[in-house]
Amino acid sequence: MPLDAIPVVVVHSATNQIGDNAVLSGNAPVLLHEIAELTRKLLDSGESSAIDLRALPLTPADLDWLREALGQGQVAATLEAEGESTLSETICPGVWWVTHHNENGAVASEFIEVTFVPELLKAHPDDVRIGLEHLDLLISDLSNDSVST
Amino acid sequence: MQGPLIDTLARQGVTRRAFMKYCATLASMMALPPAAGRAMAEAMAAAPAAAKRPSVIWLPFQECTGCTESITRSHSPSLEGLIFDAISLDYQETLMAAAGHQAEEALHAAMKANEGKYLLIVDGSIPLGLDGAYSCIAGKSNLEALKEAAKGAAAIVAMGSCAAYGGIPKANPNPTGAVSVSDIIKDKPIINIPGCPPIPVVMTGVLAHFLTFGSLPELDGKGRPKAFYGETIHDRCYRRPFYDQGKFAKTFDDEGARNGWCLFELGCKGPVTYNACATVKWNGGTSWPVESGHGCLGCSEPDFWDAGGFYKALSMPADPLKMVANAAVVGAAAGVAISFANRGKKSAAKSAHETTTLADLEK
Secondary structure (H helix, E strand, C coil): CCCCCCCCCCCCCCHCCCCCCCCCCCCCCHHHHHHHHHHHHHHCCCCEEEHHHHHHHHHHHHHHHHHHHHCCCCCCCEEEEECCCEEEEECCCEEEEEEEECCCCEEEEEEECCCCCCCHHHHHHHHHHHHHHHHHHHHHHHHHHHHHH | CCCCHHHHHHCCCCCCHHHHHHHHHHHHHHHCHHHHHHHHHHHCCCCCCCCHHCEEEEEEEEECCCCHHHHHHCCCHHHHHHHHHCEEEEECCCCCCCCCCHHHHHHHHHHHCCCCEEEEEEEEEEHHHHHHHCCCCCCCEHHHHHHHHHHHHEEEEEEEEHHHHHHHHHCCCCCCCCCCCCHHCCCCCEEECCCCCCCCCHHHHHHHHHHHHCCCCCCCCCCEEEHHHHHEEEHHHHHEEEEEEECCCCCCHHHHHCCCCHHHHCCCCCHCCCHHHHHCCCCCCCCHHHCCCCCCCCCCCCCCCHHHCCCCCCCCCCHHHHHHHHHHHHHHHCCCCCHHHHHHHHHHHHHCCCCCCCCHCCC
């Protein structure tokens, strides 16, 4: 039997509620104050910090509200590692929205990071060294090629 | 971040960034500051060669192997499994290749070589009835085996509701006299990880904490890691706003149920259950009981099986059956025949431990 033969009615959250803002818990606007505080700390001491969005009682509508309020900045990076991760700067430079997905595409963790550059984007010296070895290999292949031609 | 583990990872095709991402998620689940994710990544990646890895001994007692299933079938085996690359799992009956005398030898060798330093994981309750004869391994009762293994342990992890609180084996009338680890062992640090089964990441998180900081994470009054059991299911439930608005599903197929309203009146034990299901979820973050439309059973709380019915709202008086059963015991002791049809039927069913019918569960 095909799955769609099972009579399941999907009720979208927008139609669940009487009134527009009913699914907003009111917890999201408060977060803006905390983000502002963390941004001040970043400027004063250079110390990065993060807010764990999954650990807070936020409804999907709250998250949408916050995402919309913070907006989309100029930088967005995608990391492919055991599922996709997106790191995108909001319209407030230094405030990043970081979402980690697992291999099945489900959200594994979600943060707001207040930092100049998220740690995950920086290359590790050990990895850079491996990259350099690869470059050397490419270059030595070049000279071998030039000898043979 | 260097060391054998990061090399092992690379061979398995797991990049440094994937590992850092995993540790960040793990740390956030443990409610640790962001810096802890990095500390964890560094400590685990630098785990020394096999011979020097912290020894872990896992003893199964009166259990169903569900806890082991939960951990070994966690949704990202390559990464959750990594934690097991950073330890030396010296005895685990379900997973180890050795059997019989070989397995026993491995157990005793590990206990001797790592005396005072190994981490002991226990799943299952310990039966005290008939001198512990209800559950024995290699001719030894669980009680004896636990006492012997606990002696040289640095700390004990009571894994699952059975080891933590007695669990289902302890459910009324507790035929085997099942008790928890902490009922027996009083002189070692014990960390309870209740749940039936517990969430895999709670287990790996505790292991990661032990490996990184050499200590157990902060515990609450019931010996549970605060990071995962600090708040109730209800407090973190995405349906909580409906509770606050007084919107409840009254049956499993009414409009309220379809609209995803609060399941309190259908017996959800979320308000009295401390666990992380609402945030961590199950099956790789796919869903969890309340999201699937069923109330929380409260499986990580002591005596959840005898809490008065899964479908009875918390506001209903708990366990009216118990009062009837007590009356029956008194009656039997006095040699008085109980002739009230309903009462007699109920108490007979209870003492014979028959299947509970729907009528028993209803208010």
